[in-house]
Each structure stands twice: as structure tokens, then as C-alpha cells.
Amino acid sequence: MSKKAQTWAGPAGHVTPNPNTDAMAAFAGGQRGTGVNSNRWQQKYQTMRSKKLKADVVERNNSDTGNLERGRRPGAFTMMKDFYQGYTNPDTRAATLRHGRAMQPGKSAFADNEFFGPDGTTTAQRESTMPGDGEIHTDGERNIGEGFVADLMDREFVTMKKLPPEVRKQLRVKFDNRPYFTSWVMFVNIVIVIITLATQSIAPVGFTDKEVQRQLLRHNLAYETIGYNQTTNFWIGPDYQSLIHLGAKYSPCMRKDKEYFEKIKEDTAVEDTTGCCIRKDLNACWQTDRSKCTSSFAEFKDDKVCGLGKNGCFNEAYSNASLWEGAYSTWPNCPVQKEFKEDIKNLNVPSEHLLCEVSARPCCIGLQGECTVISQEECQFRKGFFHENATLCSQVSCVTDICGLSGFLFDDIPDQFYRALLPTFMHAGVIHLAITLVFQATILRDMEKFAGWWRIGFIYFASGIGGTMLSAILIPYQPEVGASGALYGILASLIVEVVVNWKIYKAPILELAKLLLLVALLFLAGLLPWIDNFAHIGGFLFGFLTSFVILPHVNFSEEDRIAKLVVQIVCGVLSVVLFSLLFIVFYLAQVQLARIAFTLTAFRLRTVSAKTPQWN
Numbered sequence: 001m002s003k004k005a006q007t008w009a010g011p012a013g014h015v016t017p018n019p020n021t022d023a024m025a026a027f028a029g030g031q032r033g034t035g036v037n038s039n040r041w042q043q044k045y046q047t048m049r050s051k052k053l054k055a056d057v058v059e060r061n062n063s064d065t066g067n068l069e070r071g072r073r074p075g076a077f078t079m080m081k082d083f084y085q086g087y088t089n090p091d092t093r094a095a096t097l098r099h100g101r102a103m104q105p106g107k108s109a110f111a112d113n114e115f116f117g118p119d120g121t122t123t124a125q126r127e128s129t130m131p132g133d134g135e136i137h138t139d140g141e142r143n144i145g146e147g148f149v150a151d152l153m154d155r156e157f158v159t160m161k162k163l164p165p166e167v168r169k170q171l172r173v174k175f176d177n178r179p180y181f182t183s184w185v186m187f188v189n190i191v192i193v194i195i196t197l198a199t200q201s202i203a204p205v206g207f208t209d210k211e212v213q214r215q216l217l218r219h220n221l222a223y224e225t226i227g228y229n230q231t232t233n234f235w236i237g238p239d240y241q242s243l244i245h246l247g248a249k250y251s252p253c254m255r256k257d258k259e260y261f262e263k264i265k266e267d268t269a270v271e272d273t274t275g276c277c278i279r280k281d282l283n284a285c286w287q288t289d290r291s292k293c294t295s296s297f298a299e300f301k302d303d304k305v306c307g308l309g310k311n312g313c314f315n316e317a318y319s320n321a322s323l324w325e326g327a328y329s330t331w332p333n334c335p336v337q338k339e340f341k342e343d344i345k346n347l348n349v350p351s352e353h354l355l356c357e358v359s360a361r362p363c364c365i366g367l368q369g370e371c372t373v374i375s376q377e378e379c380q381f382r383k384g385f386f387h388e389n390a391t392l393c394s395q396v397s398c399v400t401d402i403c404g405l406s407g408f409l410f411d412d413i414p415d416q417f418y419r420a421l422l423p424t425f426m427h428a429g430v431i432h433l434a435i436t437l438v439f440q441a442t443i444l445r446d447m448e449k450f451a452g453w454w455r456i457g458f459i460y461f462a463s464g465i466g467g468t469m470l471s472a473i474l475i476p477y478q479p480e481v482g483a484s485g486a487l488y489g490i491l492a493s494l495i496v497e498v499v500v501n502w503k504i505y506k507a508p509i510l511e512l513a514k515l516l517l518l519v520a521l522l523f524l525a526g527l528l529p530w531i532d533n534f535a536h537i538g539g540f541l542f543g544f545l546t547s548f549v550i551l552p553h554v555n556f557s558e559e560d561r562i563a564k565l566v567v568q569i570v571c572g573v574l575s576v577v578l579f580s581l582l583f584i585v586f587y588l589a590q591v592q593l594a595r596i597a598f599t600l601t602a603f604r605l606r607t608v609s610a611k612t613p614q615w616n
Contacts, residue, residue: 142175142449144501144554148442149494153514156506163504170554171504181453182445185425185460186437189483192425193433196238196246202429203239206232207530219286219360219375220295221279228382234530237429240479241367241383245404247422249468251476252369253403253414255587260368260399260477261412267371268394272327276306276353285353286360287373287391304353305331308391311347312336312354329394362387362396367479369398420472424464426481436483444490455550456490462546462575463489463539469582470538478532485535489543491519496547500564501554538582545575 145157160168204210213227231239244250252260270289277293277300278285285306293300310324313334318324323332336344336354344351360373365384371393379386385401397412409415427433448456467485471478495515502508519540526533548571555561 142177142446143173144171144175144450144552145497145504147446147450149446149515153511155511157504158506164556167503167554167556175450175452175552177449177452179445179448179453181457181460182440182448185444185483186440188425189427189433189436189440193237193427193430196242196426197430200238200242200246202237203233203242204230205234205236207234208232214381216377216381217375218378219284219373220298221284221359226378226381233429235427235429235432237427237432239383241402243426243428243481244367244402244479247405247416247419247426249419249423249472249480250403251472251586252399253416254419254472255415256413257476263368268327268329271393272329274328276301276304276356278306278352278356282352282356284359285356286358299352301353305391306353306356307336307358308334309336309351309354311349311351312340312344314340314343328392331392333390333395335389335391358391362390362393364396364398364401367402368477369402371396371398420465420468421461423468423481424461424483424486427483428481432482436487439487439490440483443494444487447490447493451493451551456493458550459489459493459543459546460486462579463487463492463543466542466579466582467535467537467539469579469586470541471532471535473582473586474534475532480532480535482532482535484532485539486543488519488522488536488539489546491515491522492540492543493547493551495519496544496551497553500548500551503556504554542575542578545571545578549575 145155149155160171163171209229210232211227212230213225215223215225218224218226233239237243238246240248244253251257271287274287274289275293276285277288277295277298279295279298281297287306290300290302305328308331310318310321313319313332314337315334318332318334323330335358341355344354360375362371363374363376363379363382363384363386364371365379365382373393374382376386376388385398387396390396399412399414400407403414403416405416427436444456444460451459464483464486467488468480471480471485495512498505498508498512498515505511523533523536525531526536549568553564555564
């Protein structure tokens with residue numbers, strides 16, 4: 001405090017102590033032997049603080065463009081500007097950080113304290129008679145019904161004096177939780193996207209598939225032009241196959257999908273009818289069916305497997321002849337080694353299929369992990385997984401290659417159940433991440449300031465998992481990443497906040513209609529291609545139910561409290577039942593509802609094929 005504030009000029013220019021300063025000192029330490037009548041100075045101090053409080057309220061009312069007179073709290077931009085001004089001023093920086101709200105120079109923090117003035121009234125009682133008529137709001141905290149969305153939608157509240165005392169007491173509870181969860185989840189999202197872009201190549205940017213062609217040497221030793229359709233990504237990120245490999249939602253990686261493995265059985269049965277197509281100079285041979293071995297330089301051998309057979313296996317464990325009978329898929333994987341080819345020649349048995357150079361081996365390509373026998377060069381061009389130590393597709397597990405991550409606990413039994421949560425932290429690209437971060441930095445942060453980290457974290461993850469599981473049931477073969485399911489759950493909590501605190505709004509029906517219109521527009525946007533609206537629906541549903549259970553609310557009467565308690569119990573039980581039902585249907589029943597899902601979305605702008613990835 002400056003010298004001018006501590007002293008005042010008395011008669012004849014003498015400098016004497018400032019009586020206001022003595023009043024403050026007496027009030028703070030009058031009982032410590034100051035020699036001053038502490039009761040009289042305490043009363044003087046309270047009177048001075050009361051005048052200061054009223055002056056601050058009037059000043060805010062005059063400088064805040066009439067927001068209080070209109071029955072609204074200051075806008076978000078005004079609050080941010082005031083906070084910046086308070087922080088940049090060295091005299092008010094400490095107070096601004098300590099109170100967590102805007103503290104401009106010359107303004108007081110006494111409004112946060114409850115004390116009795118000289119007229120025997122409390123701070124709250126005096127605020128109800130000051131300009132603004134006691135509106136339900138504060139300048140820094142996130143109270144019930146307020147926040148970023150309330151400012152955005154120009155929300156208005158009833159005045160304090162129109163509510164019962166018990167309700168006023170509940171509304172004066174200030175929520176000022178720090179956004180720890182929001183900061184953490186934003187940090188994790190950013191880190192995962194950085195790792196994804198650093199380890200995976202970026203797909204071509206666009207809205208339609210891009211045809212890629214190249215001339216290369218194929219397994220029959222002939223140069224041919226090969227092409228395939230490469231999926232684009234308009235979010236500026238990796239292709240969908242890379243996202244599956246990193247943890248995107250994809251049902252065949254989460255369970256032993258019946259239709260997926262039925263298709264593998266069909267392909268295996270077809271493979272048992274193939275033979276070895278051998279060039280006459282033995283420089284190349286490959287496994288195929290007779291109709292595709294048409295070259296005049298090649299000969300087709302029925303019931304033979306290129307580079308595989310009992311006579312070419314010198315492993316004692318596979319010396320039993322019974323192991324080499326029956327379907328190819330039952331044969332042991334014991335390919336011919338180059339150092340044993342001279343020994344094979346000395347056997348004096350037909351062995352061209354064992355002596356030839358195998359030029360094509362199994363390659364797992366595409367979203368479905370389709371296995372085809374091609375050359376290594378062609379496999380790399382088509383961005384597949386080449387198996388140089390295998391001869392038949394039945395000897396490899398393409399689903400393991402496509403899913404990646406930690407693999408499976410047991411071979412050919414997909415069990416990556418953690419994909420129900422992992423996609424919530426992943427994004428399809430830079431633009432996708434930017435949209436999520438904007439939502440999290442505004443609405444999610446605002447809701448966490450009101451509800452606390454554990455409540456908002458529970459709603460966020462419950463909505464994310466619920467949305468992912470519903471999407472996995474309805475569109476099981478389309479990959480999906482993104483936090484939109486969880487974010488739609490947060491949108492549902494905004495609606496619940498209006499419903500359970502209905503009487504504090506001047507026009508509650510209008511406020512609810514604004515939110516429903518916003519949500520409806522977002523759901524309509526989800527009908528566009530490349531967006532998974534089923535994850536949005538599931539996230540919104542579980543966000544709605546869990547918000548009823550754990551969000552803070554106001555009880556307007558004893559009957560209202562009992563009714564809300566019953567609703568909380570019902571919503572809690574319903575959430576558990578629906579979660580259990582989703583997991584039972586997905587893992588045990590495996591009811592295929594994909595046809596129903598595509599029928600419901602038949603009016604989309606264009607048909608989305610079964611191999612089109614979805615970003616939510």
C-alpha cells in the first residue's frame with residue numbers, strides 16, 4: 001500500500017494516521033491488545049465494507065452495458081476480457097488468480113464473503129435489492145443453468161425473490177471445479193494424433209476413392225499394369241487400414257465374428273481345389289486353380305502345393321505320412337529349404353513343384369483382410385501384409401495382421417475388447433482433432449467446471465463406450481474413430497440440466513427447444529457420408545441416462561426431491577440393463593442388424609459401401 005493510502009494530512013500540515021487504516025487494523029487484531037475499542041472499530045469497518053460492496057455493484061452495473069438490468073449475466077467475451085485485464089495488472093493479478101474470476105482494478109472480492117452489515121442484513125439479502133433484482137448468476141463460477149451454452153443462447157433466469165428460501169440457498173452454492181479431466185483428455189487426444197501421423201503415412205485428401213496404377217513384375221514373370229482403389233481421407237490423416245491397425249472400432253477384431261470366419265472357411269474350401277502352376281524352366285511357380293494357369297510356358301499340377309510336400313520336408317516331427325493326407329489346410333507348414341533341393345533331386349520322384357522357385361505367397365490386403373497369393377512386389381504396392389514363409393492362405397491369420405496392436409490371446413480368436421473405449425481417443429486426422437478440441441475446450445470444460453472431473457469423466461466414457469458398442473452391432477464391418485459419441489453424451493447432459501432445473505428459467509420451454517434444435521441439426525449432419533450417426537445416437541442415449549443419475553440439480557420441494565430420486569434410480573438401472581444388453585448381443589448373440597441399419601439410412605446422399613470407413 002502506498003504512503004498516500006496509509007496517512008492523511010491533519011491540521012498545520014502534520015501527518016497523522018489514516019483512521020480507515022486504523023479501523024482495518026483494529027478489526028483484524030483488536031483483541032490482541034491494540035488499545036482500541038475493538039467493538040466500535042469493528043462496526044466502523046463493517047460499515048465501510050458495506051459501502052465498498054455497494055459501490056462495486058453499482059460500478060459493475062454501469063460498466064457492463066446493462067447486462068444486469070436485462071436479467072442476463074455478462075457475456076463470455078466480456079468475462080474473458082475482464083479476466084485478462086485483471087491478470088495483466090500487477091496490483092490485481094494475485095487476487096484474480098486466487099478467486100479464479102475477473103478482478104478488475106478498483107473492484108473488490110468482498111462480494112464473495114457473507115458478512116453482516118450495520119443494518120443486520122447479509123450480503124445475499126442486500127444483493128437481492130441491488131440493481132439486477134437479484135438475478136441467479138455470479139461473475140466467475142459455473143452455477144446451475146449457466147455457462148458457455150447459456151451465454152451463447154442468451155439464456156434468462158427468474159429472480160431470486162420469486163423462489164422459495166430453500167431453493168435460493170441451493171442456488172447460492174458456487175461450482176468452481178478445475179477442468180482437470182478436460183485438460184487430460186485433450187492432451188491425450190493430441191499426443192495420439194501426433195504419434196499416428198508420425199508412424200503412419202497420410203492418405204490422399206479427398207471425398208472419393210482414388211485409383212492407383214503401376215506397371216510391375218508379377219508372379220508369372222510378366223510385366224503387367226496393376227491397379228486398385230485407394231481410400232482417401234478428407235480429414236488429413238492416415239488411411240482406414242492404418243487406423244484399424246492402431247485401434248479403431250472394427251468388430252472382427254473384437255470378437256470371433258461368425259460371418260467373417262464363415263467366409264474364411266469358404267476360401268479354404270476353394271483353396272483345397274487348387275494346384276501348382278509351374279513354368280517349364282522352373283524359374284517360377286504359384287498356387288492357383290486350373291482356369292488361371294493358361295500360359296503356354298507353364299504346366300498345371302493337380303493335388304500339388306508349390307514348395308510344400310512330404311518329400312520336401314526334412315523335419316522329423318512331420319515325417320509321418322498321415323500328416324500329408326487330406327485337405328491342404330491340414331498340412332503342416334514345412335516349406336522346402338534351398339539347401340535341401342539337391343537331396344530332393346536324388347529321390348527320383350516327381351518333384352517339380354518342390355524344386356521350382358515359388359514366386360507368389362499369401363498376402364493379406366484390404367479392410368477385410370482378404371488373402372490372395374501374389375508376388376511380394378505386388379503385395380507391397382497394394383499395401384498388404386506379405387508372408388514369405390507361408391505357401392497357402394490357410395497357413396496365415398489375416399485378421400491378426402489387420403487388427404495389429406497386441407494380437408490375440410489365442411490364435412484366430414479375436415479378443416480386443418478394449419476397442420470399445422480406445423476409438424474415443426483416436427481421430428481420423430488433423431481437422432477431425434481440431435473440431436473435437438474446440439468442443440472440449442468450450443462445452444466439456446464448462447460442464448466439468450460445474451459437475452466436477454469424476455462426474456463428467458463418467459458421463460464422457462459411458463457415452464463413448466455406449467456409442468461405440470451400438471455402432472459395432474449395427475455396422476460391424478466399418479471402422480470408426482473419434483470422440484463424437486462421448487461429446488454427444490455431454491450435449492445430452494446440457495438437456496438434462498435444463499429439465500431437472502426447470503423452474504429457474506424464465507422461459508424453460510424455449511431454452512429446451514433451443515438445445516433440441518441444436519442437437520437435431522447435429523444429428524442431421526450425421527446422415528452425411530463418412531459420419532457414423534449410430535455412435536452419436538448411442539452416446540446421446542447413455543449420456544442422457546447417466547446425467548440424470550449424477551448431475552447436480554435443485555430440489556424445489558420435497559415431492560420434487562422424491563420424484564427426481566425415483567428418476568435417478570430408474571435411469572441408473574436402465575443404463576446398466578442397456579449396457580449389458582449391448583455386450584450380450586455383440587459378443588454372445590451376434591445378431592446381425594446391419595441390414596436394418598442400412599435400411600434406416602437408405603436416404604443418405606449416397607450409398608456407403610461395406611468397406612467405407614466412418615469417422616464420428
